[in-house]
Each structure stands twice: as C-alpha cells, then as structure tokens.
Amino acid sequence: MDCNTSTPSVRCTFRVASGRYHRVSSICNIIVTAFGIAYLIALGLMLVGTYGLFGSPSGPLAGIFLFPLGMPCVFMLDSVSDNLKPWLAALAPGLNLAILWFICRMVSRSTT
Numbered sequence: 001m002d003c004n005t006s007t008p009s010v011r012c013t014f015r016v017a018s019g020r021y022h023r024v025s026s027i028c029n030i031i032v033t034a035f036g037i038a039y040l041i042a043l044g045l046m047l048v049g050t051y052g053l054f055g056s057p058s059g060p061l062a063g064i065f066l067f068p069l070g071m072p073c074v075f076m077l078d079s080v081s082d083n084l085k086p087w088l089a090a091l092a093p094g095l096n097l098a099i100l101w102f103i104c105r106m107v108s109r110s111t112t
Contacts, residue, residue: 025107028103028104031104035069043090046065049061069093
C-alpha cells in the first residue's frame, strides 16, 4: 500500500507519526525519572526533618514536600485513621510514580 495517496489510512498515519511517538516515550521516561528523583529527595528531607538527623531541628512541616507529589491520592485519606495518615501520605507519591510508570509503559508498547 502506498502512503502517498490522497486518502490517508490508519497504517500510514502510524507509520508517519512513529517518530513523534518515540519522542513522547522518551519524554515520558524523563518525566518518570525526574518524579522518582523528586520523590526520593522529598522522602529524605522528611526523614531528616522528622528525626532531626544531621543536627537539623525537627519540625511539624518535615513532610511538606511529599504533599504536592502525592496530591490526588492525599485527598482520599480523609476516611483513614489518624495513625495511618502520615505513613500513607508518605507512600502516596509512590502510587503516583507507579501510575506514571504504567502510563509510560503503555505508551512505549503502543509505539512498537
């Protein structure tokens, strides 16, 4: 089949756009890696701020950087007991990271 005809087909569209999908897959991997690094840094800052490691003062806002990274999932923690909220709030960005990784995996599979 010739892709230069005036009536475009699905096969020709995917063949022409495959270069764009490859770029989307690479950008997706960069975003997942950056989010994972930001999550590890925020988790480390929470541990340092909570336990006063390295001579830093401990304070109630130690996990503030984890809140925006786990934003959609953190709002669903209202019905959870107060003892579990800090632990689940610290794990919420990990759930978002898993969702991002899954989306990137689906994007990379659809391009091959």
